[in-house]
Amino acid sequence: MDPKQYDNLQQSISPKPSILKNCLKAFLVGGIFCTVGQLITYIYISYFNFTEKTAGNPTVATMIFIAMLLTGFGLYKKIGQFAGAGSAVPVTGFGNAVISAAIEHKTEGFVLGVGGNIFKLAGSVIVFGVVSAFVVALVKLILVTMGVANW
Amino acid sequence: MMDQGVIYFPSKPAIIGSGVVAGPVEKNSVFAQDFDRLYDNERADEDSNEKGHQTMVEEACQIALKKANIKQNDVDFLMSGDLVNQMTPSNFAAATLQVPYIGLFSACATAVSSVIIASLLTELGGSRYALAGAGSQHNSVERQFRYPVEYGGQKPGTAQWTVTAAGYVLIAKGQMNSPAVEAATIGKVIDLQQTDPFHMGAAMAPAACDTITRHLKGRGQKLADYDLVMTGDLGKVGLPILKEMLTKQGMAKQDVQKIRDAGAEYYGDDEAFLAGASGAGCSASVFYSYILKQLNEKKIERVLAVATGALLSPLTVQQNESIPCTAHAIEISMK
Amino acid sequence: MKKWFGLLVILILVGCNNGKNDFMATNNKEEYQQQQQKIEQILKEDKHVKRVTAVFTKDSAIVGIEVKPFSKWNKQKYEKKWKKEVEKALPDRNVVVSTDLKLIMETDKLAKKQLSEKKLDKKIKDLKKLEKEET
Amino acid sequence: MFVSIVIAFIVGGLICVIGQLLMDVGKLTPAHTLSILVVTGAILDGFNLYEPLIDFAGAGATIPITSFGNSLTHGAIAEAEKHGWIGVLTGMFEVTSSGISAAILFGMIGALIFRSKGQQP
Numbered sequence: 001m002d003p004k005q006y007d008n009l010q011q012s013i014s015p016k017p018s019i020l021k022n023c024l025k026a027f028l029v030g031g032i033f034c035t036v037g038q039l040i041t042y043i044y045i046s047y048f049n050f051t052e053k054t055a056g057n058p059t060v061a062t063m064i065f066i067a068m069l070l071t072g073f074g075l076y077k078k079i080g081q082f083a084g085a086g087s088a089v090p091v092t093g094f095g096n097a098v099i100s101a102a103i104e105h106k107t108e109g110f111v112l113g114v115g116g117n118i119f120k121l122a123g124s125v126i127v128f129g130v131v132s133a134f135v136v137a138l139v140k141l142i143l144v145t146m147g148v149a150n151w
Numbered sequence: 152m153m154d155q156g157v158i159y160f161p162s163k164p165a166i167i168g169s170g171v172v173a174g175p176v177e178k179n180s181v182f183a184q185d186f187d188r189l190y191d192n193e194r195a196d197e198d199s200n201e202k203g204h205q206t207m208v209e210e211a212c213q214i215a216l217k218k219a220n221i222k223q224n225d226v227d228f229l230m231s232g233d234l235v236n237q238m239t240p241s242n243f244a245a246a247t248l249q250v251p252y253i254g255l256f257s258a259c260a261t262a263v264s265s266v267i268i269a270s271l272l273t274e275l276g277g278s279r280y281a282l283a284g285a286g287s288q289h290n291s292v293e294r295q296f297r298y299p300v301e302y303g304g305q306k307p308g309t310a311q312w313t314v315t316a317a318g319y320v321l322i323a324k325g326q327m328n329s330p331a332v333e334a335a336t337i338g339k340v341i342d343l344q345q346t347d348p349f350h351m352g353a354a355m356a357p358a359a360c361d362t363i364t365r366h367l368k369g370r371g372q373k374l375a376d377y378d379l380v381m382t383g384d385l386g387k388v389g390l391p392i393l394k395e396m397l398t399k400q401g402m403a404k405q406d407v408q409k410i411r412d413a414g415a416e417y418y419g420d421d422e423a424f425l426a427g428a429s430g431a432g433c434s435a436s437v438f439y440s441y442i443l444k445q446l447n448e449k450k451i452e453r454v455l456a457v458a459t460g461a462l463l464s465p466l467t468v469q470q471n472e473s474i475p476c477t478a479h480a481i482e483i484s485m486k
Numbered sequence: 487m488k489k490w491f492g493l494l495v496i497l498i499l500v501g502c503n504n505g506k507n508d509f510m511a512t513n514n515k516e517e518y519q520q521q522q523q524k525i526e527q528i529l530k531e532d533k534h535v536k537r538v539t540a541v542f543t544k545d546s547a548i549v550g551i552e553v554k555p556f557s558k559w560n561k562q563k564y565e566k567k568w569k570k571e572v573e574k575a576l577p578d579r580n581v582v583v584s585t586d587l588k589l590i591m592e593t594d595k596l597a598k599k600q601l602s603e604k605k606l607d608k609k610i611k612d613l614k615k616l617e618k619e620e621t
Numbered sequence: 622m623f624v625s626i627v628i629a630f631i632v633g634g635l636i637c638v639i640g641q642l643l644m645d646v647g648k649l650t651p652a653h654t655l656s657i658l659v660v661t662g663a664i665l666d667g668f669n670l671y672e673p674l675i676d677f678a679g680a681g682a683t684i685p686i687t688s689f690g691n692s693l694t695h696g697a698i699a700e701a702e703k704h705g706w707i708g709v710l711t712g713m714f715e716v717t718s719s720g721i722s723a724a725i726l727f728g729m730i731g732a733l734i735f736r737s738k739g740q741q742p
Contacts, residue, residue, distance in 0.1 A: 001357070001396070003344035010345070010353040013392050015308050019645045022305075026641035027634035030685070034633025037680030038626050042587075051588040054619050056675075056683045056692075057719035063684060064720070068727040071301050074738025080303020085640030087303050088651050089658060090633070090684045095724050096303050097651075102728035103735050104299035107199040114732045118725065121302065125655050125686060126721065130713055132660040133693035136667035137709045141701045151702050290737060300737045304651050305644070555624040561676040620699075620716070 022084055029079065029086030037063055037090070060091050067095030072103065097121040156337040157369030164273040165329035166320045166483070167280075168221065170214025171440040172207050173432070174289065174315030180428075181419050185440035186316070187214045193290065193315055204233065204240035204288035204317075209247055211317040212282050219321045221280055226250045228281040230269045231319070232261035233431055234292045241286075250282065258460030259384050260338065261285040262318065262435035263479040269322045270332040270481075279323065284439060286317025287430035296348070296465055309350040311386045311414060311429035318435030320443070327486075330446040334482040336366035340462060342475035348463065351429060352389020354474040355459040359385060360396040362457055362478040370482070374406035378451035381442065382478075383434030383458035384414035386426040413437035434458040446485040453484045511539045513597045513606075518542040524575045525549060533557075534564055541596045543603045546580040546610045547572075550590035561585050582614045589613055625679055632674070632681030640685075655686050662690030666698070692716040 001009075040062050044055040070076040076096045079087045087093055101120045105113035119126065143149040172188040173180070174195075183189065188210065190196075194203030195210075208231060216223060229252040231241040238254045245252035257264040262285040269283035290300050292313045298304050325331055341361050345354035359382050367373060374380060374397075385393055390412040397407045417428035417437070438456045445451045457480040468474075510526050512518075521542055529535045534557035540549045549572055553561050569583040582589070592613055596606060636658070643654045665671040671691040674682040682688055693713050700712025714721075 001343070006343040006357060007345075009395060010356075010392055013395060014350065014353060014388050017307050017645055019642070022645055023638045023641050026637040030637025030640075031630035031634030031681075034681045034684045035626055035630045037633075037684040038629040041680050041683075042622070045588045046591065049588075049616060051586045051616060051619065052679070053586065055588075056688075059680065059683065060720045061723035064723040064727050068731045071303075072731050072735030072738075074301065076303040077301055078303075081305055083637075084305035085644055085651075085654065086634075086637045088305075088655065089637045089640040089686055091686060091689070091720060092684075093303065093651075093655070094686055094689070094720065095727065096301070098724040098728045099731040100299040100301035100303075102732040103301055103737050104294055106732045106736070107201075110729075110732070114729065118728050121298065121652060122724065124652050125659050125689065128656040129659040129663060129690045129693045132663040132690060133697050133713055134709060136663050136694045137697035137701050137712075140667055140698055141706065141709060151698070555628060556677075559673045559677040562672065 025082060026084050026086035026089075029083035030089060031086075033063075033087065033090040033092055036066075063090070063092050064095035067092035068099050071096050071099045076100070094122050094125060097125075154365060154369030156339065156365060158267065158271070158335045158337070159370075160270055160274050160332055160334060162274050163325035163331035163333055163484075164270040164322050165324065165326045165331050166443060167323045167326070167329050168215040168217075168219025168321035169319065169439045169443050170211040170216075170218065171318040171436045172211045172214070172316065173436055176289070177314060177316055177436070179419070179421065180417050182413075182417065182437050182441045185444050186436060187211075187440070193288070200288055200291040200294075201235060201240055204235065204286065204291055205243045205247075207288065207315075207317040208233070208240055208244035208286050208319070211284065211286065211319040212244070212248055215282060215284075215319045215321045219280075219323075221321060223248065223250065226280045226282055226321070227278040228252070228269060228272055230255055230265035230281065230283040232256050232265060232285050234258060234287050234295070234313075236295060240288070240291075248282075257338075257458075257477055257479060258462050259285075259287070259429060259431045259434060260458040260460030260477055260479045261431050262383065262438060263335075263456060263458035263481050264337070266320060266322065266332065266481055267335045267337065267479060270335065273322050273324060281322045282319055283322060284317065284319030285431035285435045287313055287315065287432035289313045289315045289430070292430060296463075306425060307349050308425055309347070309352060309386075309388050310425045311351055311384065311427055312418065312424040313430040314417065314428045314433040314436065316430075316432030316436035318432065318437075318439035320439050330443055330483050330485045332481055333484050334366070334370055336362050336369065336480040338362045338477040338479045340475045340477045342473055344473045346468075346471070346473050348468050348474065350388070351384075351461050351474070352386040352426060353392055354461050355476040355478065356385055356389045356392040356396060358476040358478040359393050359457050359459050360400075362480050363397065363455070364400065366455065366480045366482070374402055374409070377453050377455045379442065379445070379453075380410045380455045381438070381457070382410065382412045382414075383438075383456075383460075384427075384429040385412045385459060386414045386429060388426045389459075390415050431460075442483070446483060449485060452486070453482070456481050456483060509537060511537075511594060511597050513541045513600075515542065521547065521576055525572060528571050528575060529568065532564075532568075539590055539593045539597055541593055541606060541610070542579075543606045543610070546582070546607050547576055548582040548589070548593050548596070548610045548613060549584075550593040551583065551585050552590055553585050580610070580614075582610055582617060584617050586617060589617055628677065629679045629681035632678035633684055634681075636681075636685040636687060658685070658687045659690040662687030663694040664690075666691040666694040671695075689717060689720060
C-alpha cells in the first residue's frame with residue numbers, strides 16, 4: 001500500500017476533531033479568563049493607585065499567580081484539555097508553560113533543572129515577541145525618518 | 152518453511168513465571184485484577200519518576216522469580232528495555248539485579264522483542280533461565296516525548312495515554328504445563344509517511360498488519376487457528392485501521408473482527424483516556440498477566456501477541472520526519 | 487463557581503449605578519457655576535460622552551469624562567480633542583482632563599467630599615501626576 | 622461597567638477562537654500558535670491598532686498573549702521616538718517586564734512548593 005492510499009484509508013477511519021465545538025469551548029474559557037482579568041483590573045483601579053493604563057501590569061502578574069496555583073494543583077492541564085486555545089492564549093497559558101516546566105524539571109536541581117528549562121516552552125514566545133517588536137519598531141522608525149508615516 | 156523474519160522454536164521455551172506491576176491510575180484498568188502489584192504512588196515512593204520506573208522494573212522481575220521459585224543467581228540473562236532516554240531505568244535495574252543484561256529498544260514493541268531474544272537464547276541452550284520484558288512510566292515518557300506533565304496542552308481524540316506499568320516473564324527450557332513460545336516474527340520497520348505524534352495508532356497499524364500477515368504466511372496458518380490475536384497499543388482508532396487493512400488483504404471478516412488490542416481495552420470506556428492506552432508497559436502488562444493467566448487456566452490454547460512500537464524521537468518529530476514503526480509478534484501456546 | 491461570578495457582576499452593577507443618572511456631577515460651588523456650565527455645554531452635545539464628573543477650585547480643575555462603551559475604540563483621539571476644548575474654556579486654570587476610570591472615580595470622590603480649596607488643589611496635582619504615569 | 626466586562630469577554634474569547642483555529646485548521650503546535658499571535662500583536666501595534674483595541678476591550682485585549690507583542694513594540698517605538706535608533710533596542714522591555722518577571726518568580730515559587738500532580742487524566 002502506498003502512503004497516499006494509506007493516508008486516505010486512515011483518515012476515513014480516524015475521528016475528526018469537532019472544530020466548531022472546540023472553538024466554542026475556547027471562546028467560553030478564554031472569555032472567562034479575560035473577564036476575571038477585567039475584574040482584577042477593576043480591583044486594582046478601585047482600591048489601589050493604578051490607572052487603566054498602569055493596572056495592566058499588576059493584573060498580568062496576578063493572573064500568572066492564579067496560573068501557578070492552578071498548575072500546582074494539577075487543574076490547568078484539565079482546563080487545557082477542555083479549552084485548548086481558550087486556556088493557552090491568555091497570559092495564564094504563558095504562565096502555565098513556564099511554571100509546568102519549572103515543576104517538571106525540579107528533580108534535576110534548581111540551577112540546571114528549573115533555571116535551565118523554565119523557558120523551554122515559553123521561550124519561543126519571548127524570542128519571537130522581541131524580534132518582531134524590534135523589526136516593527138525599526139521599520140516604523142525608518143518610515144518616520146523618511147517622512148512616509150507618523151508615530 | 153523459511154520466511155523473512157519468522158522464527159520457529161522446536162524446543163518450545165516455556166514461560167514459567169511472570170511479574171506485572173502497575174501504577175495508581177492503572178487500578179481503573181479492566182485488566183487490573185490480573186496484575187501482581189498496584190502502587191499507590193506513581194513514582195513507587197521514589198523521589199523521581201525515573202527512579203520509580205527503575206523500581207517497577209526491579210519489582211516485576213523479582214515477582215516473576217518468586218512465582219517460579221528461582222533464585223536471582225540462577226538467571227543467566229536479562230533482556231529489557233523502556234522508553235526513557237538511553238533506557239536508564241532498565242540499565243539501572245540491571246545494575247541492582249546483577250544478571251547479565253542487554254538493553255533492547257524497539258519502543259513499545261520491546262515487550263515482545265525482549266521475549267524473542269530470551270527465547271532464542273534458551274532455544275540455543277545458552278540460557279537456563281532468562282528474564283525478559285519492558286515497562287513504561289507515564290510521567291517520564293510524557294515529559295520526554297511531549298510536554299511537561301502539568302502543561303495544559305489540548306490532545307486530540309486520537310492521542311493515547313502512556314501506561315505506568317512493567318511486565319516481565321521468566322523463560323526456561325520447554326516443559327509441560329507452562330505456556331510455550333512456539334514461534335515469533337520480527338517486525339520490519341514500516342513507514343507510510345504518517346507524521347502526527349498524537350495519532351500513533353495510524354502510524355503503527357501498517358507495521359502490525361505486515362507482521363501479522365508475514366507470521367501467518369510463514370507458519371502456514373489462518374487467523375482462525377488462534378484463540379486470541381491481540382495487538383499491543385494501537386488504541387481505539389488504530390485497531391479499526393488494522394482490521395480494515397487486513398480485511399482488504401482478503402482475510403475473513405469474522406476472524407479479523409476478533410482481533411483485540413490491549414491499548415484499546417486497557418482503560419475501558421473512560422473518555423478521559425482518549426484513544427486508549429499506549430507505552431511499552433501497556434502491552435507488557437496485559438500480555439504477561441491477562442494472556443498468560445488465560446493460557447494457564449486453559450481457557451485458550453494458542454495466542455498471537457503482537458506488540459507495536461513507534462520509532463520516533465522528539466527530535467525527528469521537530470525535524471518534520473515521518474514516524475517509522477515496527478511490530479514484533481510471538482506465538483504462545485498451552486498444551 | 488458560576489454563581490459566585492454572577493453575584494460579583496451584580497455587586498459591581500449595584501455599586502456603580504447608585505442613582506447617579508445625571509449627566510454631570512461636580513463639587514457644586516456656586517462661585518464656579520459659570521465654568522461648570524461651560525464644560526457641560528462643550529460635552530453635552532458630544533455623542534461619545536456618557537457622563538462627566540468635575541471638580542473646580544480657584545486655581546485648578548479636574549474633569550473626568552466617561553466615554554460610551556462603543557466609542558472607546560477612539561478614546562485617545564477624543565480625549566485629546568476634549569483636552570484642548572476644556573483648556574480653552576478654562577484658560578486661567580491648571581486643568582486635568584481624563585477619560586481614565588481611575589481619574590473619574592477619584593474625581594467623583596472629590597466631588598462628594600467637602601474639602602478645602604488647598605486640599606483639592608493638592609489632590610488634583612497628585613492625580614495629574616498619576617495620569618502621566620506610563621507603567 | 623457591565624458592558625465593559627461583556628466586551629472583554631467577547632473580544633478575549635474571539636482572540637482565543639483565532640488561536641483554536643490556528644491549532645485545529647492550521648495544525649500548528651501550541652508553541653507555533655502562540656508565537657504567531659505574539660508577532661501579530663507586535664505588527665498591529667506598528668499600525669497603531671492595538672492600543673485602541675485595549676481602550677475598547679480592556680482585559681479582553683490585555684490578557685491574551687497578543688498584548689505581549691504589543692507592549693514590546695510599544696516600548697520600543699516609544700523609546701525610538703525619544704532616542705532614535707538606540708531606543709529601538711533599549712525600550713523593548715520597558716512596558717512588559719511584569720509578565721516575564723512574574724512568570725519567572727512564580728515559576729520558581731511553584732517549583733519550590735509544588736510537585737507534579739502527575740497522573741490524573
